[in-house]
Amino acid sequence: xxxxxxxxxxxxxxxxxxxxxxxxxxxxxxxxxxxxxxxxxxxxxxxxxxxxxxxxxxxxxxxxxxxxxxxxxxxxxxxxxxxxxxxxxxxxxxxxxxxxxxxxxxxxxxxxxxxxxxxxxxxxxxxxxxxxxxxxxxxxxxxxxxxxxxxxxxxxxxxxxxxxxxxxxxxxxxxxxxxxxxxxxxxxxxxxxxxxxxxxxxxxxxxxxxxxxxxxxxxxxxxxxxxxxxxxxxxxxxxxxxxxxxxxxxxxxxxxxxxxxxxxxxxxxxxxxxxxxxxxxxxxxxxxxxxxxxxxxxxxxxxxxxxxxxxxxxxxxxxxxxxxxxxxxxxxxxxxxxxxxxxxxxxxxxxxxxxxxxxxxxxxxxxxxxxxxxxxxxxxxxxxxxxxxxxxxxxxxxxxxxxxxxxxxxxxxxxxxx
Amino acid sequence: xxxxxxxxxxxxxxxxxxxxxxxxxxxxxxxxxxxxxxxxxxxxxxxxxxxxxxxxxxxxxxxxxxxxxxxxxxxxxxxxxxxxxxxxxxxxxxxxxxxxxxxxxxxxxxxxxxxxxxxxxxxxxxxxxxxxxxxxxxxxxxxxxxxxxxxxxxxxxxxxxxxxxxxxxxxxxxxxxxxxxxxxxxxxxxxxxxxxxxxxxxxxxxxxxxxxxxxxxxxxxxxxxxxxxxxxxxxxxxxxxxxxxxxxxxxxxxxxxxxxxxxxxxxxxxxxxxxxxxxxxxxxxxxxxxxxxxxxxxxxxxxxxxxxxxxxxxxxxxxxxxxxxxxxxxxxxxxxxxxxxxxxxxxxxxxxxxxxxxxxxxxxxxxxxxxxxxxxxxxxxxxxxxxxxxxxxxxxxxxxxxxxxxxxxxxxxxxxxx
Numbered sequence: 001x002x003x004x005x006x007x008x009x010x011x012x013x014x015x016x017x018x019x020x021x022x023x024x025x026x027x028x029x030x031x032x033x034x035x036x037x038x039x040x041x042x043x044x045x046x047x048x049x050x051x052x053x054x055x056x057x058x059x060x061x062x063x064x065x066x067x068x069x070x071x072x073x074x075x076x077x078x079x080x081x082x083x084x085x086x087x088x089x090x091x092x093x094x095x096x097x098x099x100x101x102x103x104x105x106x107x108x109x110x111x112x113x114x115x116x117x118x119x120x121x122x123x124x125x126x127x128x129x130x131x132x133x134x135x136x137x138x139x140x141x142x143x144x145x146x147x148x149x150x151x152x153x154x155x156x157x158x159x160x161x162x163x164x165x166x167x168x169x170x171x172x173x174x175x176x177x178x179x180x181x182x183x184x185x186x187x188x189x190x191x192x193x194x195x196x197x198x199x200x201x202x203x204x205x206x207x208x209x210x211x212x213x214x215x216x217x218x219x220x221x222x223x224x225x226x227x228x229x230x231x232x233x234x235x236x237x238x239x240x241x242x243x244x245x246x247x248x249x250x251x252x253x254x255x256x257x258x259x260x261x262x263x264x265x266x267x268x269x270x271x272x273x274x275x276x277x278x279x280x281x282x283x284x285x286x287x288x289x290x291x292x293x294x295x296x297x298x299x300x301x302x303x304x305x306x307x308x309x310x311x312x313x314x315x316x317x318x319x320x321x322x323x324x325x326x327x328x329x330x331x332x333x334x335x336x337x338x339x340x341x342x343x344x345x346x347x348x349x350x351x352x353x354x355x356x357x358x359x360x361x362x363x364x365x366x367x368x369x370x371x372x373x374x375x376x377x378x379x380x381x382x383x384x385x386x387x388x389x390x391x392x393x394x395x396x397x398x399x400x401x402x403x404x405x406x407x408x409x410x411x412x413x414x415x416x417x418x
Numbered sequence: 419x420x421x422x423x424x425x426x427x428x429x430x431x432x433x434x435x436x437x438x439x440x441x442x443x444x445x446x447x448x449x450x451x452x453x454x455x456x457x458x459x460x461x462x463x464x465x466x467x468x469x470x471x472x473x474x475x476x477x478x479x480x481x482x483x484x485x486x487x488x489x490x491x492x493x494x495x496x497x498x499x500x501x502x503x504x505x506x507x508x509x510x511x512x513x514x515x516x517x518x519x520x521x522x523x524x525x526x527x528x529x530x531x532x533x534x535x536x537x538x539x540x541x542x543x544x545x546x547x548x549x550x551x552x553x554x555x556x557x558x559x560x561x562x563x564x565x566x567x568x569x570x571x572x573x574x575x576x577x578x579x580x581x582x583x584x585x586x587x588x589x590x591x592x593x594x595x596x597x598x599x600x601x602x603x604x605x606x607x608x609x610x611x612x613x614x615x616x617x618x619x620x621x622x623x624x625x626x627x628x629x630x631x632x633x634x635x636x637x638x639x640x641x642x643x644x645x646x647x648x649x650x651x652x653x654x655x656x657x658x659x660x661x662x663x664x665x666x667x668x669x670x671x672x673x674x675x676x677x678x679x680x681x682x683x684x685x686x687x688x689x690x691x692x693x694x695x696x697x698x699x700x701x702x703x704x705x706x707x708x709x710x711x712x713x714x715x716x717x718x719x720x721x722x723x724x725x726x727x728x729x730x731x732x733x734x735x736x737x738x739x740x741x742x743x744x745x746x747x748x749x750x751x752x753x754x755x756x757x758x759x760x761x762x763x764x765x766x767x768x769x770x771x772x773x774x775x776x777x778x779x780x781x782x783x784x785x786x787x788x789x790x791x792x793x794x795x796x797x798x799x800x801x802x803x804x805x806x807x808x809x810x811x812x813x814x815x816x817x818x819x820x821x822x823x824x825x826x827x828x829x830x831x832x833x834x835x836x
Contacts, residue, residue: 385814396803
């Protein structure tokens with residue numbers, strides 16, 4: 001059987017472990033050199049495919065590809081670029097197929113979140129309709145943990161570990177200072193619509209830390225929130241608040257919004273922490289401190305969850321195996337077998353069931369008062385932050401790889417992005 | 419020789435390694451049980467001494483005390499409470515001596531920054547004048563790294579490592595997204611007057627990251643800053659800005675100030691990052707993200723520098739040894755012998771030379787344009803972030819100890835804090 005080529009691209013916000021999935025894809029493809037020729041990567045994600053700006057990953061050494069497993073960020077570049085609907089911009093989809101055809105690409109691996117799953121699904125449908133059947137496999141990735149069907153999403157476990165560790169450490173700090181100084185510490189974390197990341201802050205409760213979580217799933221009730229903070233400070237001398245960037249008032253307005261929107265049309269958030277901290281100060285007079293973790297949380301490979309790294313790799317590996325089995329328009333998933341001891345297997349979901357579905361925190365993962373997580377939620381979260389996978393350090397800093405990212409010669413004319 | 423007791427207290431903002439110094443003090447005292455009876459600790463720092471709220475550390479197990487070495491925060495509680503001058507409030511100093519006398523305390527170990535060194539020095543002077551000679555030894559601690567004489571301060575190396583690692587990781591993130599998304603990432607770090615912490619962000623330059631540092635030592639020049647950011651983004655596609663909370667305009671006003679002051683009368687800062695980020699957006703239109711690390715940076719024991727942990731311990735140990743040698747009004751210091759390979763020894767400084775002196779970044783540690791660090795600064799910083807000292811993890815979270823902190827029976831009447 002003659003070999004054919006594969007295309008891999010990273011999409012949307014990058015994570016501490018998306019490169020571990022890339023590593024899984026490329027290493028597995030290399031083990032199947034009898035069927036897979038070259039893995040091309042899109043420079044800056046799908047934009048690289050549209051502009052025929054392909055990276056030849058075969059020029060990367062075995063060591064460099066192995067190093068992806070411990071390197072955060074997107075090694076080939078990612079982008080926030082959502083393909084329009086087929087009706088609105090069929091031209092883009094046709095261009096993708098043209099590029100794939102020109103480079104004899106038979107497999108399309110797209111590593112991203114919900115929007116990317118949708119794109120991946122459409123590419124699969126259109127390529128069939130255009131007589132160039134392509135196997136499109138989606139590799140799940142999102143720190144937001146909001147993809148359906150899969151038990152969890154690569155990237156989430158490491159952010160959850162970062163948030164839990166950071167909340168624990170900062171809470172110890174506040175606890176020791178609370179007698180004369182800061183009594184309320186507010187940590188803002190990511191999560192536009194789903195509160196999974198904020199929920200991870202609730203894990204410190206088992207370490208004796210009084211914590212209030214503000215979820216996007218629960219409408220913000222200022223009076224109730226202030227009362228809860230006051231009760232905790234009176235009982236413990238201090239408290240920690242973990243606020244999701246997506247936390248919003250009953251009328252839908254976010255606690256803080258910078259007023260700008262990203263390429264997907266999502267509001268770009270940031271700054272809920274100072275808003276919440278000042279609310280506490282004004283209502284209760286307590287001294288506060290606040291932190292906004294922003295990119296630090298999703299890039300924090302140094303404190304990645306070993307479980308997360310392993311699953312990211314295995315899902316990349318499985319994607320290639322599914323492709324070689326002849327599957328199309330699917331996404332490998334994590335299927336949980338048991339909580340404790342934690343056991344899982346890698347399963348498969350149809351992209352038709354994944355695209356454009358968001359998975360929120362179930363109501364029974366949130367305590368009745370809306371400010372904490374339940375035992376059920378803790379059982380869900382705990383395995384996902386388990387294990388450490390420390391990178392190697394040289395001169396005090398982790399060793400992260402930067403690839404050569406050699407360009408593939410173009411075969412087509414230019415294409416204008418609109 | 420009959421045994422006499424020691425008193426240990428933590429002062430000011432806590433760090434990832436102040437407990438390692440406590441560990442050094444207590445373990446060393448326990449090895450000298452022939453001379454040192456009990457180490458009492460002040461609950462919430464010096465307030466514990468004033469209110470006679472002492473903790474009996476002899477009730478803590480060997481394992482618990484050993485666990486302090488890997489536990490961030492102040493295990494006995496710290497406080498921001500500056501003793502007034504002798505003239506303004508002699509009553510407080512006399513009360514301290516009364517408490518020390520009541521509990522047969524011969525040694526006073528005070529673990530803190532510049533203000534505490536001053537208090538420690540005054541206590542030593544007054545106790546002599548009052549006919550109850552006390553040996554007062556200051557154990558250095560401050561993430562700000564601004565104590566004089568000592569080559570570096572425990573707490574700083576770990577924050578420097580946190581900042582360098584975080585800046586590296588977030589820069590990798592931004593680099594991979596810059597084609598369509600964030601081009602400028604702003605990280606705000608601590609440092610009211612001295613730019614040591616911000617300087618650590620400059621270490622990522624050797625990893626190919628374009629970075630701009632805003633120091634408190636350099637008056638902020640908006641036009642020059644914007645031009646520098648623009649040049650870097652044009653050359654690299656993105657850049658990272660590390661801004662010190664103490665960065666200020668030529669007229670002395672901080673880039674951001676919350677308007678509140680702490681117990682020492684210092685302005686409580688926070689929020690320089692969003693100010694800087696919005697400046698960039700308005701002048702250049704680049705998409706930005708910003709993070710404020712706040713307490714996360716100084717509490718981050720999970721990414722502590724091994725060098726820092728070791729020095730924190732050794733300075734605690736040396737403090738006890740100096741006490742047993744009969745020294746008074748001194749502070750153990752780190753004396754650097756060589757940069758590479760790094761070598762140091764523990765020395766001694768007189769508190770008269772330490773109290774109320776702040777050590778700023780030398781001008782030749784900062785590049786001529788004021789936005790970066792020089793090779794000389796890098797040679798200084800690199801050894802301080804070297805080595806990892808990972809805590810033990812259970813269920814995905816680090817194991818940090820909480821002590822019993824059993825109270826010592828009071829012998830005196832109450833004392834009102836003013």
